[in-house]
Amino acid sequence: MTINNSVLELIGNTPIVKAQRLDAGVCELFLKLESANPGGSIKDRIGLSMIESAERAGKIKPGDTLVEGTAGNTGIGLALVAQQKGYRLILVVPDKMSREKIFNLKAMGAEVVLTRSDVAKGHPQYYQDLAAQIARDTPGAYFINQFGNPDNPRAHEEGTGPEILAQMGGKLDAIVFGCGSSGTMTGLSRHFAKAAPNVELVLADPVGSILAQYINEGTLSTKSASWMVEGIGEDFLPSISDFTRVKKAYAISDKESFLAGRELLAKEGILGGSSTGTLLAAALKYCREQTTPKRVLVLVCDTGNKYLSKMYNDYWMLDNGFLERASFGDLRDLILRPYSQRDTVVVGPAEPLTTAYQRMKLYDVSQLPVMDGDKIVGIVDESDVLLHVYGDEAKFRDPVSTAMASRLQMLDVKSPIESLLKIFEAGRVAIVMDGEKFLGLITRIDLLNYLRRRVQ
DSSP states (O other): OOOOSSSSGGGSOOOOOSSSSSSOTTTTEEEEEGSTTSSBBBBHHHHHHHHHHHHTTTSTTTTOEEEESSSHHHHHHHHHHHHHHHHHHHHHHEEEHHHHHHHHHTTOOOEEEEOSSSSTSTTTTTTHHHHHHHHHHHOOOEEEOTTTOOOHHIIIIIIIHHHHHHTTTOOOOOEEEESSSSSHHHHHHHHHHHHHHSSSSEEEEBBSHHHHHHHHHOOOOOOOOOOOOOOOOOSSSOTTTTTTTTEEEEOOOHHHHHHHHHHHHHHOOBBBBBHHHHHHHHHHHHHHOSSSEEEEEEEBBBGGGOOOTTTOOOOHHHHHHHHOOOOOOSSSGGHHHHHHOOOOOBBTSSBHHHHHHHHHHHOOOOEEEEEEEEEEEEEHHHHHHHHHTTGGGGGEEEEEEESSSSOOOOEETTTTTTHHHHHHHHTTEEEEETTTEEEEEOOHHHHHHHHHHOOO
């Protein structure tokens, strides 16, 4: 077995797995696990390529400051390389990026600047524009500029493309990819144009991005919408992009993307990220449209462990309307964590306040029903705990019953939604009952999520 001298030597040469349980119609579907790169994504390749090319050109040296704007995994790839080579790295990221990615970046030593995700290119808070400005304002800083850097597509033209064809023994009919900075698409397109011109290039694009319309209709829209999938989709054409060989594109909704990603894990045991779901959904559509067998490859762009709080979190999926829920036509439709399903986080009256505090922290909730068996006997929230223990921290050992609110205002499940407003105005959480049976809690955010789902 080879022993590597650096984690950077592990970038590339990622495995390919043939799908066995996904419905690919008459086609064979192959999954290239770019998630196996040490930084967990295909962007490790361009992180290494762009930094090492700049070093060879004498533009940067260890100790210098690098700046980049990233809406996806490029930041992690750059952070990995910068960490190993001794660079300071400043990354500007949109606020829709998952918490796991941000934590990962900071743990690797990158400086993270959060900015708005609801503005378009040209706005001073747009992540790329802000990154360029920070680079100009920082003495000696080097702006990597993945969207205009030729070493981005070069990584795929000289690395990923030849690697795929070698692994597939030259037997490949189509490849499905996404486009953010366009490096993957442009690099693969250039390589296949020379080495395998018959390979069909298929773009997977989030609904809201302008790229699918551009490919399918030849129309370049000036208006984009928002999408929740991270790392792919654009509201402009990057300067390094080359779409000339891409003849087919699929616009995939956030819901389709997240459900396809979850299906990949459930059926093939592969934990992919949100953009992987977009690519897989497009690949399956393409495969099912074919009438003759084809060998189709799709990129598993990154690992899903960066999205555990999002697409792999049932509550987040329900909140956003991506998972179907039973409809009752009453207040049960607003309860995110039904008690009957043991989804409600609760505490007992005899348990210590430190246990209540720990559960609030663990499950990111601000109040807990206090249950004596299946009977609700109180509510304890952050304020109750704080007021009880302030000035005498030893009171964390007191039972929950000493701090909980026991005079409860119940709300019948058949009550109109409007009845929630009075409870919220009083600063309380709604306790929903069906007779003597406790059903669950409704908070302000639950009502907001319900109202938002109605307009989706």
